[in-house]
Amino acid sequence: MRGLGSFFLRSGIPLLLIPPVLLVLQLLVLGSRLPGAERLWVGAEEQDGAVAFSVISIEPERSSIQGEAQSRRTGVEEEEEEEEEDGGMREGAPGYEDENEMHERQAGPRAVEVQLWAAEKPSFTTELDRFIMYITRPQLNCSRVLSPGQTQAALLPAASAHWLLCAEDWLLPAADGPCVAYSFSMGRGDADFLRTVSQLGCEVHSFDPSKSNASGSHLGNSLASNHGNGGGVIQHKMWLEWRAPKRRRHKTRGNLGSVSQTLADIMAALGHHTVNFLYADLLSAEWRVFQNWIEEGTLQNIHHLVATVHLQWAGFEVGGTDEEVLRFWFSVLRELQASGLKLVHSSAGEGHSVLKQTVANAYSSYTLSWVNTRH
Template sequence: MGRERLTWGLLLRWGILLTAVCVCFHVYLETDWRGAPAPLALGHPTQSNQNWGQQSRSKQFSAEAEEQDKSIKRRISYVRRVKKGSPVGEREVTEDSSPPCCPPLHPQRKTPRWHINLEPWASESRSLEDEAKRFLNYITTPQVSCSSLAGDNAAHGAWAVCLDPKYSLTHRIQSKHCRVYSFGLGSDDRSLEHSLARSGCEVHCFDPSLKQPHLQQAEMWLHRLSVDWRDPNPAIVAQRRYANTKKLVTILRDFGHREVDVLKADMESAEWKILENLVLERVLDSVGQLLLELHLHWAGFEVGGDDPSVVRYWFSLLKELERAKFHLFHVHNDPAKPHLFLHKNILNASSAYTLSWVNMEWKP
């Protein structure tokens, strides 16, 4: 009996000890499992990852919404209404198109051209005789009549202006707003300039052979200057005190003038390139009447090509005048001049003709 009690006592103690050990081990395992982070499972984000994903999706949604808003703004339709009665009426710009652009800053400014429009050949043969016949017929046939000519020796003189009341020169003289530019040399006849000055016109005579830059003589102004088809080289101007030649548009700007009622020029064979410059730079809009002496005994300064091409170029220049609304009203042929046409005697043509044109739309 004593041994049996001792044995059961030992077993009970061992059982209690094992139970305590198991409880401690279980508590240890339970505490360690709760403190350690759980392993990540594929496809199942944690709480922190879920928060980050929600923020990312929120930002992406905001960006998409902003881009969509911009797209909607770009797709707004624009409707521009014009004044009632306009032939354009009402115009709608379709979706996905940009709004109408702003108008140019200078809608009335005209850009210069680079070359004149050459007229078709007078004939398929492109012969000098055919070109000369068309050209001479053109310059000797007035396009409009003038009932009142004024100039040196009236209707029989070389230089003449038209004082017909249907043109504006007479009204400009009466209102004391007449301005005259005369280009030539000192030996030229200036009876027309004196006559216009006495009538009340502001007359400027340009002569590069003068000794003084500017001189007032009687009722006229004299300037040591002449017109050219190009402005002088700045390097040459820097070496000289005065520049003797300038383009007409430059002279107008330097003198502060916007228009000239009468432009008279005897440029000794430089008239073709000067006339070309007036056409290309659209200076003719500032001229009321154009008086020009044409020299036909040779091609002229810086005019190249064979003889038929030269005459075609001359004719094309005069047609440019006509397109600029200049109509011929007076032609003078000096019988004392030699009969030479490009160094030849063709159709008994004179070597020089003085022509006068009126700007049909001159209303300064």
């Protein structure tokens, strides 16, 4: 140390500068030995003898639909801690998670990834054009199809077909194997579908919470198989739920105990691993139901899906600006495709109202037919 001081004196450097210089030297020596030290220097460039650094942000963009979860998470955690201190769920507490909490915590096989905007800036017209183009262009051509009410495959669909099923041999259930069909619809809008799948020899279940009891059919919250029922349609006064139960209890086969359950729970109670044909007209609940199917991985067990999408308003528990809603709808349908479903037919409904706006190049609803090419 004395020798180093003599060096500074001989060099003409004031003694007051010795401590700062020594501190810098120590930092340089120790910094090179610290873990990750090399990463601190990545991106450095020498420019005219100086070293310049740039900071790159990798924070992903969050949509307003997804971003709501974080702002409400703190209160939910506090509520859960109170429940744990009380020894469980408080009496009278809701049996379902808040929708945003569910979307954040749910760990299904897939998560709905919100797609990028169709243009550089959000635009209702641009988002609508992309969405309509996506739902009106088939992704798979079927050489043989089944139209409403038909049991014999045809080479071409009827011009006015409301929906159709792809009747390629490799996409239909084996003649000697099981065949299961579900229909979720109110007001007998599924009559042709029920007739078609019944004549195909499927085990058919119809779900409608508004139906009254009918002769020759089973009605009620308890789900039971129709084996030995003579091939008739079993009716259930039940509807689809899209919120995951907050504390899921094991459901016994044949009894769900509620008029509203997720598709996964319904299938488990009926003892079905696969639904060969599913029809759904959910009256604007389809977007959250689709999201539930994606996140729970239920779609991989659905072979043919016929569903009506309603565009007059955002749908149950869907919020945001019109542009954000259109982008969310598009993102959900892209996830259907990523799960293996291919669009084979699109049929326009009536009216020209989309998110309460009158548009000339779109309709208020569309019935879409998909087939799962991965089963």
